[in-house]
Amino acid sequence: MEIPLIQSLAGYAARQRTITIDDIRNMSDVEGKIFFKVFCNFLEGKYPEKNDTILEGVLNIKSHGHGITIPEAVKQKGIAAFPKRYLEKNQMPTHMDKDLSCLKILHNKKMFPIETFFSRTTRNILSYAKEKGANCVAKTSTTPRMDKEIKEMHPVTDFLKLFERRTKQPEHIKKIDDREVPLFPEIITFALEAPFVLFEAEKQKEQFVIALPGTLGNHAEKNHEQVFCYFNNEAIFANEMAKQGRKITILDIDASFANGTHHLLLGKQNITLIGIQVNPEIDPTIYERDAITQKNSFQYNLELATNGKTYIEILKEALKKILADTDILLVTGGVNQYLYDSCGLLCVEAQYFESIGKAIADAAKKIPKIILTQAGGFEKFSHILFLDLASGIQKNLGGKQT
Numbered sequence: 001m002e003i004p005l006i007q008s009l010a011g012y013a014a015r016q017r018t019i020t021i022d023d024i025r026n027m028s029d030v031e032g033k034i035f036f037k038v039f040c041n042f043l044e045g046k047y048p049e050k051n052d053t054i055l056e057g058v059l060n061i062k063s064h065g066h067g068i069t070i071p072e073a074v075k076q077k078g079i080a081a082f083p084k085r086y087l088e089k090n091q092m093p094t095h096m097d098k099d100l101s102c103l104k105i106l107h108n109k110k111m112f113p114i115e116t117f118f119s120r121t122t123r124n125i126l127s128y129a130k131e132k133g134a135n136c137v138a139k140t141s142t143t144p145r146m147d148k149e150i151k152e153m154h155p156v157t158d159f160l161k162l163f164e165r166r167t168k169q170p171e172h173i174k175k176i177d178d179r180e181v182p183l184f185p186e187i188i189t190f191a192l193e194a195p196f197v198l199f200e201a202e203k204q205k206e207q208f209v210i211a212l213p214g215t216l217g218n219h220a221e222k223n224h225e226q227v228f229c230y231f232n233n234e235a236i237f238a239n240e241m242a243k244q245g246r247k248i249t250i251l252d253i254d255a256s257f258a259n260g261t262h263h264l265l266l267g268k269q270n271i272t273l274i275g276i277q278v279n280p281e282i283d284p285t286i287y288e289r290d291a292i293t294q295k296n297s298f299q300y301n302l303e304l305a306t307n308g309k310t311y312i313e314i315l316k317e318a319l320k321k322i323l324a325d326t327d328i329l330l331v332t333g334g335v336n337q338y339l340y341d342s343c344g345l346l347c348v349e350a351q352y353f354e355s356i357g358k359a360i361a362d363a364a365k366k367i368p369k370i371i372l373t374q375a376g377g378f379e380k381f382s383h384i385l386f387l388d389l390a391s392g393i394q395k396n397l398g399g400k401q402t
Contacts, residue, residue: 040102059293100387101133106201108194108214109138112326113186117378118228122212124383139200145192149333152220153235153264159188165285191230201371206369208394218258218332218375234332236262242270246327253374254334255345257291266297273297274318308352310383312359319363328369335377335385342344353385365397
């Protein structure tokens with residue numbers, strides 16, 4: 001559905017392909033905020049391959065293939081070209097001095113074999129958490145790999161078969177996947193071991209534990225890797241818990257629809273799925289368009305540029321879907337809802353991430369086990385937002401971790 005932001009910026013792109021200073025100053029607050037954060041990313045060189053043009057898709061602009069050119073006058077003025085109301089106090093997280101000794105983090109002792117956006121964020125989470133007193137416990141897999149559990153969700157786990165499947169993809173999809181989910185034998189071995197961290201987290205005596213497997217999972221489909229996700233850690237874990245008769249809820253708060261988790265676990269007994277994301281119809285990174293409530297899956301699709309206040313209100317409604325007899329709550333903790341995340345979909349201000357954690361804790365106080373795992377959010381301060389979220393959960397559950 002078209003909204004003023006898309007209509008307005010698409011109009012500029014289609015007519016003159018240029019945004020002037022006057023255009024910026026005449027934008028509404030919602031339009032200006034989104035364009036401001038994309039412009040900041042532009043200044044930081046996040047789109048250098050396109051020179052001066054932010055192409056269709058960055059702002060979800062439906063402009064028939066035209067991009068938006070940043071004129072020299074705007075570039076010279078930089079962020080000073082924008083009204084002061086866009087230069088908000090919450091441009092970056094503010095809770096950078098807090099004590100995190102209340103948190104327990106289980107993490108894969110191994111690190112992802114190559115440097116990526118998400119592996120850098122994982123390292124930042126661990127480094128910052130240790131500095132602030134968190135109990136960070138490195139785990140090494142005690143089993144060769146988790147092939148049996150993984151194959152129930154993903155029939156193909158052999159590297160050569162995965163590679164063969166990749167070569168048969170359409171070229172434009174293959175290029176995206178080669179960049180976002182590169183295939184090397186070392187990576188596949190690592191990904192096959194990664195889910196064990198979630199199983200280790202479930203065994204801990206603490207009610208709330210953070211689990212960092214070293215790979216992401218929520219976008220991984222049955223027969224397709226996607227967006228840094230090789231195998232779906234959340235689905236693999238939930239499937240095993242459900243087989244044991246445990247009732248598990250997966251709450252995915254990533255700004256993008258958890259398509260893989262949804263498809264793999266839809267209709268499964270003992271499993272409840274809750275997703276809060278921008279409407280997939282306006283998110284160009286998502287291949288599937290079926291983020292709708294059905295069977296055991298409750299999906300809440302947000303308007304582009306939803307702010308923190310509205311996000312919290314919708315989150316509280318979504319949390320009512322958690323069943324009273326839930327044994328495990330697994331939170332896929334994306335933080336790419338952030339106002340200045342280059343994901344460019346939602347506008348949740350930094351100060352709300354601890355409140356998101358509080359809302360989750362308030363709804364989950366009686367659940368015996370709560371596990372938080374990493375998802376989207378790969379910016380300079382994403383690790384702080386993630387730990388704000390975690391701190392909000394733990395502080396409002398009560399009690400200190402050991």
